[in-house]
Amino acid sequence: xxxxxxxxxxxxxxxxxxxxxxxxxxxxxxxxxxxxxxxxxxxxxxxxxxxxxxxxxxxxxxxxxxxxxxxxxxxxxxxxxxxxxxxxxxxxxxxxxxxxxxxxxxxxxxxxxxxxxxxxxxxxxxxxxxxxxxxxxxxxxxxxxxxxxxxxxxxxxxxxxxxxxxxxxxxxxxxxxxxxxxxxxxxxxxxxxxxxxxxxxxxxxxxxxxxxxxxxxxxxxxxxxxxxxxxxxxxxxxxxxxxxxxxxxxxxxxxxxxxxxxxxxxxxxxxxxxxxxxxxxxxxxxxxxxxxxxxxxxxxxxxxxxxxxxxxxxxxxxxxxxxxxxxxxxxxxxxxxxxxxxxxxxxxxxxxxxxxxxxxxxxxxxxxxxxxxxxxxxxxxxxxxxxxxxxxxxxxxxxxxxxxxxxxxxxxxxxxxxxxxxxxxxxxxxxxxxxxxxxxxxxxxxxxxxxxxxxxxxxxxxxxxxxxxxxxxxxxxxxxxxxxxxxxxx
Ligand code: ADP
Numbered sequence: 001x002x003x004x005x006x007x008x009x010x011x012x013x014x015x016x017x018x019x020x021x022x023x024x025x026x027x028x029x030x031x032x033x034x035x036x037x038x039x040x041x042x043x044x045x046x047x048x049x050x051x052x053x054x055x056x057x058x059x060x061x062x063x064x065x066x067x068x069x070x071x072x073x074x075x076x077x078x079x080x081x082x083x084x085x086x087x088x089x090x091x092x093x094x095x096x097x098x099x100x101x102x103x104x105x106x107x108x109x110x111x112x113x114x115x116x117x118x119x120x121x122x123x124x125x126x127x128x129x130x131x132x133x134x135x136x137x138x139x140x141x142x143x144x145x146x147x148x149x150x151x152x153x154x155x156x157x158x159x160x161x162x163x164x165x166x167x168x169x170x171x172x173x174x175x176x177x178x179x180x181x182x183x184x185x186x187x188x189x190x191x192x193x194x195x196x197x198x199x200x201x202x203x204x205x206x207x208x209x210x211x212x213x214x215x216x217x218x219x220x221x222x223x224x225x226x227x228x229x230x231x232x233x234x235x236x237x238x239x240x241x242x243x244x245x246x247x248x249x250x251x252x253x254x255x256x257x258x259x260x261x262x263x264x265x266x267x268x269x270x271x272x273x274x275x276x277x278x279x280x281x282x283x284x285x286x287x288x289x290x291x292x293x294x295x296x297x298x299x300x301x302x303x304x305x306x307x308x309x310x311x312x313x314x315x316x317x318x319x320x321x322x323x324x325x326x327x328x329x330x331x332x333x334x335x336x337x338x339x340x341x342x343x344x345x346x347x348x349x350x351x352x353x354x355x356x357x358x359x360x361x362x363x364x365x366x367x368x369x370x371x372x373x374x375x376x377x378x379x380x381x382x383x384x385x386x387x388x389x390x391x392x393x394x395x396x397x398x399x400x401x402x403x404x405x406x407x408x409x410x411x412x413x414x415x416x417x418x419x420x421x422x423x424x425x426x427x428x429x430x431x432x433x434x435x436x437x438x439x440x441x442x443x444x445x446x447x448x449x450x451x452x453x454x455x456x457x458x459x460x461x462x463x464x465x466x467x468x469x470x471x472x473x474x475x476x477x478x479x480x481x482x483x484x485x486x487x488x489x490x
Contacts, residue, residue: 001484002036002164004136006125008118008145009101010041011259012081013050016101016366017310018256018392019143019173022223024080025259026480029473031085033481038134040125042096042117043076043089051078057088062127066120067187073124082261088132090124102145108341115185118209122148123190126157135164138484142171144179147213148189151201154216155191167487170217172210174389175231175238176314179209204239214243219487220251221480223390224411228253236387252483255414256390257473258399263372265400265467270372277467280401280460283376290377293370294361296333303453304333305446306378306402308371308393311340311364316384316407318345319442324352324360326443330450333359337374339366375400379459380449386437388412394431398466403459404431405445415471419448424458430466 007023009015023039030037041047048054054076061072074091090096095117099105102114111117122141126149129136141149150168157163185207186196195201203211214220222228228251230236232244244251265283266276272289275282284300291298305327309315317338327334334356336349346364353362363370375381381397383406390411394404398415406412416431423429434445453459 001138001481001488002134002136003030003038003484004129004134004139005037005039006122006139006141006146006149007039007041008121008143010039010080010087012262013047013087014041014044014101018223018390021259021392022171022173022256023142025257025262025473026477027085028080028083028259028261029257029477030480031083033477035481037085038136039080039085039087040090040128041087042121043091044101045097045099047089050081052081054078054089058131062124062131064120064123064127065190066116066123067190071120073120073127075128088125088128090121090128092120092124095120103341108343115179115181115207115209116188118145118179119148119188119190122146122152123156125149126152126163130157130160130162133162135162137165137488138167138169139163140169140171141213143173144177144210144213147179147209147211149213150216150218151191151195151212165488167219168217169219169221169483169487170213172214172220172222172231172389175210175236175240176387178203178211178238178240180206181209183207208240211240211243214240214247218250218490219483220247221254221483222251223254223256224414225253225255226413227389227410230387230410252479254476254479254483255411256392256395257476258392258395258471260472263396263399265376268372268376270369271376275376275401277401277464280463280467283401286373286377287379290335290373291333293373294335294363295358296335296361297358299333302331302333303379303450304335304377305380305382305405306335306337306374306397307382308337308374308396309339311338311342311345314386314388316386316437317349319384319437319439320382321345321348321352322439323442324356326439327446328356328359330446332446332450334361335374335378336362337367337370338362338364371396375402378402379453380405380432383407383412384437384442385409385412391415395471398430398469399471401463401467403449403462403466405449406431406433407437407442408433408435419452419462424461427465430462430469
């Protein structure tokens with residue numbers, strides 16, 4: 001079987017969040033199952049320096065038309081670092097040679113030409129598949145940036161040579177990001193205005209690129225079974241729940257996995273000491289180093305509770321902020337790593353951390369090494385997301401024998417089983433869950449965790465359950481493979 005993956009970010013070459021992790025590690029895992037996998041992504045300014053080797057391909061640029069504008073795309077071939085998975089970078093300096101991927105870092109605003117940029121990327125990727133004669137069985141695209149791929153396969157690129165059987169799969173990583181633009185942007189898409197209607201590309205008076213994927217893909221997936229159910233409801237569907245209900249027969253929820261090469265406490269170059277599920281002793285050293293690095297009081301017996309994420313409304317940093325004063329009355333240390341563009345929230349966190357020096361540390365920015373050290377050195381990890389399609393941070397925590405404390409929603413509900421003495425004896429619980437997105441539910445879960453922390457045997461037992469849970473791609477990649485095979489039989 002031959003698969004093409006098309007995504008706007010692919011780890012480790014470009015990453016702002018979980019989408020990149022999935023695009024990168026799913027591709028590697030599929031290749032491991034013997035599936036020939038080729039990846040397409042844009043060549044942003046900072047990508048080349050992360051590549052091991054780059055080879056230009058095709059002397060002549062691909063010639064495209066975006067509305068009535070002629071555009072050119074060049075292609076560069078590389079591979080996912082440390083693997084044989086082939087990656088083609090779509091190069092267009094006017095569109096992609098910039099400091100941000102979607103947002104201008106100086107203004108904090110989305111780039112004004114995002115619709116044009118990603119319509120271009122979708123067309124360029126499909127034209128490249130044709131020009132390279134890849135003949136894929138499945139073309140798998142992800143999120144709003146590549147929502148036009150399934151539409152183009154049924155319109156502009158229908159029946160073209162080089163596209164093989166070209167069945168399309170579209171994965172929703174987050175329904176909250178829909179790629180909505182004014183109606184005038186239809187002019188850039190290259191398909192007729194007749195597609196701008198409420199059954200196809202229009203959503204509440206705007207052009208919606210995500211909807212292109214939802215309506216036109218042959219198969220749809222999202223990143224957990226619970227989120228697959230939730231997005232069919234008004235509460236979580238963000239205006240697209242009707243489409244999701246209509247397509248529920250084609251929708252599947254497949255939990256994400258972690259790339260074992262990146263997330264392995266037994267071989268992680270970011271850590272001061274290594275450890276494994278069988279021998280957790282190195283974790284103590286990681287904790288000690290984290291306390292030092294984050295200027296927390298050295299104290300082996302005080303539980304460290306960590307949190308890592310993008311500082312956006314979804315992730316519940318605001319709920320944590322409301323709870324900091326209460327948390328600081330408890331016997332714990334708090335370490336928070338938050339990235340993103342919400343400066344006011346970062347300032348509020350920095351001010352709080354300043355008033356609880358030695359017990360609460362906050363670092364603003366995106367720092368992968370630091371994230372690894374927080375997963376490894378903490379005892380518990382908070383994931384108080386309002387909603388969470390899958391969530392990777394709770395999986396990273398578990399891999400590093402750190403117990404997650406989560407809001408029971410989406411993929412968090414599917415991956416974390418709440419503590420009870422009976423389930424612990426049976427080896428079946430791996431965290432603490434709270435229902436209801438509010439302060440008292442959140443603090444209640446933290447208090448329950450702290451109670452168990454005092455019973456070090458139970459805590460140790462639960463940490464071992466976390467560390468031995470299979471959070472790798474093996475199972476999920478097999479599910480994707482089964483879905484591809486099923487679509488090819490249709
Ligand atoms: P989302 O995709 O919504 O951002 P996920 O939980 O699916 O959330 O994935 C987040 C990924 O990004 C994880 O690998 C996490 O470690 C990483 N991450 C998030 N914030 C940061 C940060 N500030 N610094 C480093 N890594 C981060």
